[in-house]
Amino acid sequence: MQGDMAITSRSSLLGKDAAYWGMVLLPAVFLATLYLVPVISVMVRSVTEPTLGLDNYAVILENKAIQNVLGKTVYICAVTTALTLLFGYATAYAMCRMPEREQRLMFFLVILSFWISVLIRTFAWIAVLQPQGLLNDILIGIGIIDRPLRLVRNDLGVIIGMVHYMLPYAILPLFANMKTIDPTLVPAARALGATPRKAFMTVFLPLSLPGLAGASILVLIFSSGFYITPALLGGGKVVMIAEYISVQMSETLKWGLATSLATVLMLVVLALTIAMSRYMDIGDTGKKA
Amino acid sequence: MKDALSFESVTKKYGEFTALDNVSLDIKAGEFMTLLGPSGSGKTTMLMTIGGFVEPSAGHVTLDGQRITHLPPENRNFGLVFQGYALFPHLTVWENVFYPLRVRGMRKAEAEPKVRDVLDLIQLSHLAERFPKQLSGGQQQRVALARALVFSPELLLLDEPLSALDRALRKDLQRELKDLHERVGTTFIYVTHDQEEALSMSDRIAILRDGQIEQLGTPSQLYEKPSSIFVANFLGKSNFVPVDDLTVEGGEVRYSVGQDRFRLSRGDMSIPQSGELSLALRPERLTLYANHKDAPENCIAGKVVKVTYFGQLYEAIVSTQAAGDLLVTVDLAQNEPRIGDQVWLGWAIDSGVILAGRPVESDDAYAG
Ligand SMILES: Nc1ncnc2c1ncn2[C@@H]1O[C@H](COP(=O)(O)OP(=O)(O)OP(=O)(O)O)[C@@H](O)[C@H]1O
Ligand SMILES: [Mg+2]
Numbered sequence: 001m002q003g004d005m006a007i008t009s010r011s012s013l014l015g016k017d018a019a020y021w022g023m024v025l026l027p028a029v030f031l032a033t034l035y036l037v038p039v040i041s042v043m044v045r046s047v048t049e050p051t052l053g054l055d056n057y058a059v060i061l062e063n064k065a066i067q068n069v070l071g072k073t074v075y076i077c078a079v080t081t082a083l084t085l086l087f088g089y090a091t092a093y094a095m096c097r098m099p100e101r102e103q104r105l106m107f108f109l110v111i112l113s114f115w116i117s118v119l120i121r122t123f124a125w126i127a128v129l130q131p132q133g134l135l136n137d138i139l140i141g142i143g144i145i146d147r148p149l150r151l152v153r154n155d156l157g158v159i160i161g162m163v164h165y166m167l168p169y170a171i172l173p174l175f176a177n178m179k180t181i182d183p184t185l186v187p188a189a190r191a192l193g194a195t196p197r198k199a200f201m202t203v204f205l206p207l208s209l210p211g212l213a214g215a216s217i218l219v220l221i222f223s224s225g226f227y228i229t230p231a232l233l234g235g236g237k238v239v240m241i242a243e244y245i246s247v248q249m250s251e252t253l254k255w256g257l258a259t260s261l262a263t264v265l266m267l268v269v270l271a272l273t274i275a276m277s278r279y280m281d282i283g284d285t286g287k288k289a
Numbered sequence: 290m291k292d293a294l295s296f297e298s299v300t301k302k303y304g305e306f307t308a309l310d311n312v313s314l315d316i317k318a319g320e321f322m323t324l325l326g327p328s329g330s331g332k333t334t335m336l337m338t339i340g341g342f343v344e345p346s347a348g349h350v351t352l353d354g355q356r357i358t359h360l361p362p363e364n365r366n367f368g369l370v371f372q373g374y375a376l377f378p379h380l381t382v383w384e385n386v387f388y389p390l391r392v393r394g395m396r397k398a399e400a401e402p403k404v405r406d407v408l409d410l411i412q413l414s415h416l417a418e419r420f421p422k423q424l425s426g427g428q429q430q431r432v433a434l435a436r437a438l439v440f441s442p443e444l445l446l447l448d449e450p451l452s453a454l455d456r457a458l459r460k461d462l463q464r465e466l467k468d469l470h471e472r473v474g475t476t477f478i479y480v481t482h483d484q485e486e487a488l489s490m491s492d493r494i495a496i497l498r499d500g501q502i503e504q505l506g507t508p509s510q511l512y513e514k515p516s517s518i519f520v521a522n523f524l525g526k527s528n529f530v531p532v533d534d535l536t537v538e539g540g541e542v543r544y545s546v547g548q549d550r551f552r553l554s555r556g557d558m559s560i561p562q563s564g565e566l567s568l569a570l571r572p573e574r575l576t577l578y579a580n581h582k583d584a585p586e587n588c589i590a591g592k593v594v595k596v597t598y599f600g601q602l603y604e605a606i607v608s609t610q611a612a613g614d615l616l617v618t619v620d621l622a623q624n625e626p627r628i629g630d631q632v633w634l635g636w637a638i639d640s641g642v643i644l645a646g647r648p649v650e651s652d653d654a655y656a657g
Contacts, residue, residue, distance in 0.1 A: 182373065182375060182378075184371045184373055184375040185375050185377060187342055187362070187371075187375070188369065188371055188375035188377075189377075189388070189392070190341075190342075190361070190362040190363050191340055191341075191342075191362050191363075191365075191367065191368070191369035191437075191446075192363075192368075192369075192388055192389040192392065192436065192437070192440070193363050193366070193389050193392045193393055193440065194363055194388075194392040195361075195363055195392075198392055199363075202388075202391075202392070203377055206379050207378070207379055
């Protein structure tokens with residue numbers, strides 16, 4: 001009886017295996033042709049155009065303009081990531097402590113922002129932040145300032161736009177992680193003598209590190225590839241690497257330089273992902289199933 | 290003994306809902322006090338009020354005469370064991386137990402002997418480097434206890450600490466806990482809805498019902514002299530027989546059930562005089578007799594209709610004319626009751642209590 005069942009389940013497993021591999025293989029082929037091939041060709045071009053060798057990478061190391069762009073990219077990404085994590089963490093934390101109904105509403109509002117395209121949001125920010133924009137008008141109107149603040153066409157404008165765009169990407173993984181933290185742990189810490197601050201620092205924060213790691217990878221990777229937002233909100237003065245690569249390709253036609261920059265960007269992102277993923281799953285956060 | 294902790298007319302409201310209704314209770318220093326009651330009766334609310342997590346809407350909580358009603362939890366120096374243990378998953382057993390000392394500013398080297406002592410106490414020193422998820426339920430429970438005891442708290446508060454464990458383990462840990470209480474001498478305030486657990490472990494039990502203390506007393510007081518049908522029903526099994534007529538003459542109560550008349554020595558019991566009355570009789574206070582002449586004065590005729598074997602005893606249901614079906618326990622030394630036997634059921638004149646009201650139909654009550 002049992003032997004029979006084992007045989008049946010094995011043969012059906014084999015049948016399932018075929019279907020399983022079919023389902024895995026098809027997307028694998030699809031991904032290989034549409035992602036892997038172009039990526040490899042980018043890497044190959046970076047060492048073959050215009051001549052065989054590492055000339056392009058030498059240029060990256062020497063060229064002042066490129067270094068400025070890289071420096072700016074690192075700076076904007078770092079500030080954006082830090083601010084996004086800060087605001088995202090606060091929002092997710094507040095959401096966790098809300099009653100069920102408010103929590104669902106907040107969740108919906110966060111998701112809602114995915115529906116608005118980055119272009120629309122960017123122009124909206126220009127309308128809000130420009131010298132004759134909404135924000136300056138209000139501030140002048142109520143007499144807090146008498147000359148418009150320079151909120152756009154500079155680093156500040158770019159950072160505001162990027163942080164706003166990235167916030168949901170930080171809130172969602174942070175919230176998902178915080179929901180898994182056993183809600184009795186912080187009260188337990190309090191009962192054992194920890195002040196609210198100490199309970200947060202020694203219990204809640206360490207347990208939310210996986211969420212923070214996940215959120216920071218997402219935000220960092222996304223923001224390193226930002227193109228439209230810096231171009232528009234930076235007013236041409238804030239050039240980040242994605243825009244620079246695009247200019248090299250479509251205007252100056254230096255494909256070798258463009259592909260080598262793209263390769264550098266890709267490798268940096270890969271390294272960051274590997275480094276951070278070590279912290280992402282430190283495992284059990286105390287919630288009982 | 291002096292009072293360690295007191296509730297002074299504490300009321301807790303959640304909006305319109307009253308979770309604690311004017312509760313007053315004095316807990317003695319070193320006592321094992323159990324809060325027992327059905328789900329939603331306010332046990333956790335009461336414990337969390339002591340712990341400082343619930344602020345009373347009215348009334349006060351005092352410790353050694355000092356009001357602590359508004360003191361934040363971290364300043365109370367009470368050990369608290371949560372139902373789900375609430376061990377910190379990112380810390381090892383050692384670090385978990387060290388935690389209360391750490392937040393009090395103690396360094397590792399300084400704390401080492403204390404942590405080791407309390408880990409020895411619960412016999413888990415060999416698992417000090419494990420993480421909580423690598424422990425069994427019983428071991429986690431013990432770590433939670435160690436963590437709550439390591440800083441020598443003035444009170445230990447336990448919220449259904451054993452309810453997640455299986456029966457055999459629960460029995461072992463009950464014994465260990467009781468033992469621990471005797472050794473450390475700390476006041477234990479213990480929440481449970483398991484009546485057996487409450488009876489076997491406590492010095493005193495407060496029975497909670499709808500946010501009020503229904504009765505307070507030692508386990509035997511509550512079991513032998515329940516003050517209401519609710520308590521008699523909640524603690525153990527009881528027969529409830531409707532009493533038709535009752536007169537009190539000095540130290541003696543005469544009551545009738547149908548045509549039959551019985552006697553009860555009053556002792557210090559207060560007897561409700563008016564309204565509907567019931568006699569509560571424990572199954573183990575009833576004895577089966579084959580002949581009328583062997584039976585005591587208080588006896589009633591009936592027929593055995595059901596017998597259940599429990600290993601250490603039998604339970605029989607005896608159908609009587611006046612009192613309906615009565616549950617009787619028969620120990621193995623007596624003859625095995627057989628279905629269809631015509632028997633006499635007798636009880637001593639100091640057995641049973643007269644309670645106000647009639648039981649509402651429920652599965653554990655053998656109402657007449
Ligand atoms: N934060 C709250 N808001 C509203 N009502 C609450 C809150 N906490 C408790 N209650 C209510 O107060 C009553 C008592 O709750 P409590 O948790 O003290 O019960 P309990 O005796 O511990 O029950 P259980 O055995 O199920 O744990 C319940 O009816 C509960 O719904
Ligand atoms: Mg409870």
